Amino acid sequence: MKMKTLITLLAIFSSSVSFGQKNIEFPSFEKFYSNFGENLRYPSGLQDEWPSTITLMKINFTGNGDVQSISLSDSAFPQFVHLMEKMKEKLDFNSIYQDIKAKQKDVKQVLIPIHIDYEKIDVWKSSISSEDFKKLYVFNGKPISGKYFLYPNIYYKYVAGRVNE
Amino acid sequence: MKILSRKSSTLVEYCFCIRGLISRNYVDKTPAFLNFVFRSRSSVKRLCISPWAYIAPGTLAESKLAAACFTRPAAETWVDPVGCPVDNDLPEVEVPNPNNPGTPGDGGTNPNPGTPGDTETPGDTGTPNDGSGGDTPGDGSGSTGGTSYIYNLVDNPCLSGMVDAIVNSDITFKANETLQSIFGWSGHFNIKFMESTKLADDVMGNAQATRILYDADGKITDMDVTVLLNVKNLPGASREYIAMVIAHESVHAYLNYQGYSYNTNQHDLMLSQYLDVIALYLVDNYNTPVQDAYSLAMGGLYTAFQNSINNQTWAALEERYKNKLPNLNDRSRILADYETGYKGSKCK
Known part of the structure; x- marks a missing residue:
């Protein structure tokens, strides 16, 4: 992927980080975001290593809004991919499709940026490495290409608190 | 959503069998009220709570479920903490979804900043059953949680x-x-x-x-x-x-x-x-x-x-x-x- 395109995509992503959970343009986003958080439990493997997660979720829809496939870009840790496999059953992708269809009729592929920072209070604060960014737009070793719709991003800071006696 | 249930003669003993399409927000309340967890709305479900579980008088759980209760049947037909009694003959009762009452609107204030203190392995809370009786809160791995209270x-x-x-x-x-x-x-x-x-x-x-x-x-x-x-x-x-x-x-x-x-x-x-x-x-x-x-x-x-x-x-x-x-x-x-x-x- 050309650097110019990558920078553009990163700019779009970083500008969308400030969305929070409400989004007037995408009415279904708030519910999707809330549902995502409710079901998010960082897998034990990731808790041991304490990394941040930054990845793109790519959703392919059929013409009638059914989910054809869901994949994560190569920057996602295998444990996170596994977690998403389980979580996807509990997420309402169809409403996302309706959101997008209202804006752009022929879009069948959607990207949802996901960024999760992990912190264990007094012990560890995760960060994103440059390697993560390199893989952010790569799926199965291949840079992303084609026509996509970039949905608002999901950001959470995932914190493990202290033990209080 | 339909609920089939049986109730003891007192307020403190219930056995519920639930089947049908039930919103996941409804049934899986705290085990202090109902000792079962309800996972999916995508298929027909049939669940039962242990007979010694009880619903606190005056709680929302009671007010929503009381209408669906019936006179306690013979003990041998229902004192089974695992399986449900044969309930094909029970009438079906529609139970409304309380729409997740009491959801806190926000997390309150967030004073943030950090200074040192004591911390143990976080051990995520996964399903309610993980790590029970242990000393860490369970690892939560593989659990997508979401319905625990x-x-x-x-x-x-x-x-x-x-x-x-x-x-x-x-x-x-x-x-x-x-x-x-x-x-x-x-x-x-x-x-x-x-x-x-x-x-x-x-x-x-x-x-x-x-x-x-x-x-x-x-x-x-x-x-x-x-x-x-x-x-x-x-x-x-x-x-x-x-x-x-x-x-x-x-x-x-x-x-x-x-x-x-x-x-x-x-x-x-x-x-x-x-x-x-x-x-x-x-x-x-x-x-x-x-x-x-x-x-x-x-x-x-x-x-x-x-x-x-x-x-x-x-x-x-x-x-x-x-x-x-x-x-x-x-x-x-x-x-x-x-x-x-x-x-x-x-x-x-």
């Missing part, structure tokens, strides 16, 4: 009963904010009570927010709290003492919900703002004499203001509580009397 995973009958009692009677932290209103109805804020054999002898319990989610605006959106109770020591104590420990740990959970997870010494806050919450809970629910209740509530707070206490602060507290708070010697004696079970009611 208040879990009583304590095996010891005495402690388990005390947790149930406290959850059912509820603790009011401040106006419109109670244990149940925060943790009881929303899948976003969950609390799990467990027992531990590995806590130090002088540690009766602890509370840890194993998972706090902040959104991009720094607002708390989700939280899992695990409360560990010392099963080696607590069962020998009086009910009042155990109730104090559970209330104390619940206040920790609440303070995390309030956003005091970082540099704030929660015991300082507890001493200055929540002593009444614990003491009055004991007075109201156990008829504990006021001075005893405040002495108990002070238990575990001896380190409060360790860094910031000064004579003025302490003088202000003494002025506020006046005759409610005995002197240190008397407090210590009262606390020990309840801890050993010499005073108060026995835990069974």
Whole structure:
């Protein structure tokens, strides 16, 4: 992927980080975001290593809004991919499709940026490495290409608190 | 959504069998109310709670389900904690979805910043069954959670009963904010009570927010709290003492919900703002004499203001509580009397 395109995509992503959970343009986003958080439990493997997660979720829809496939870009840790496999059953992708269809009729592929920072209070604060960014737009070793719709991003800071006696 | 159920002749014994399309928000409430977990709305379900589970009178769970209850059938047809009785002949009753009542609107204030303190392995709260009886809150791996609320995973009958009692009677932290209103109805804020054999002898319990989610605006959106109770020591104590420990740990959970997870010494806050919450809970629910209740509530707070206490602060507290708070010697004696079970009611 050309650097110019990558920078553009990163700019779009970083500008969308400030969305929070409400989004007037995408009415279904708030519910999707809330549902995502409710079901998010960082897998034990990731808790041991304490990394941040930054990845793109790519959703392919059929013409009638059914989910054809869901994949994560190569920057996602295998444990996170596994977690998403389980979580996807509990997420309402169809409403996302309706959101997008209202804006752009022929879009069948959607990207949802996901960024999760992990912190264990007094012990560890995760960060994103440059390697993560390199893989952010790569799926199965291949840079992303084609026509996509970039949905608002999901950001959470995932914190493990202290033990209080 | 349809519900088939049977009910005992008293308010304290129920057995529910549920089938049909049920919104996941409805049934999987705290096991203090209903001892089953409901996972999916995508297919026909048929579930049952153990016959000794009960629904607290006056709770939402009761008001929604009471209409769906029936006269208790012959014991042999329903006293089965695992399977449901044959219920094909039971009438079907429509139960409305309460739409997740009591969901806290926001995570409260978020004081943030951080300074050192003690931390153990976070151990995420996964499904309610993981790590039960252990000393870490379970690893949560593979669990996508999402439908847990208040879990009583304590095996010891005495402690388990005390947790149930406290959850059912509820603790009011401040106006419109109670244990149940925060943790009881929303899948976003969950609390799990467990027992531990590995806590130090002088540690009766602890509370840890194993998972706090902040959104991009720094607002708390989700939280899992695990409360560990010392099963080696607590069962020998009086009910009042155990109730104090559970209330104390619940206040920790609440303070995390309030956003005091970082540099704030929660015991300082507890001493200055929540002593009444614990003491009055004991007075109201156990008829504990006021001075005893405040002495108990002070238990575990001896380190409060360790860094910031000064004579003025302490003088202000003494002025506020006046005759409610005995002197240190008397407090210590009262606390020990309840801890050993010499005073108060026995835990069974």
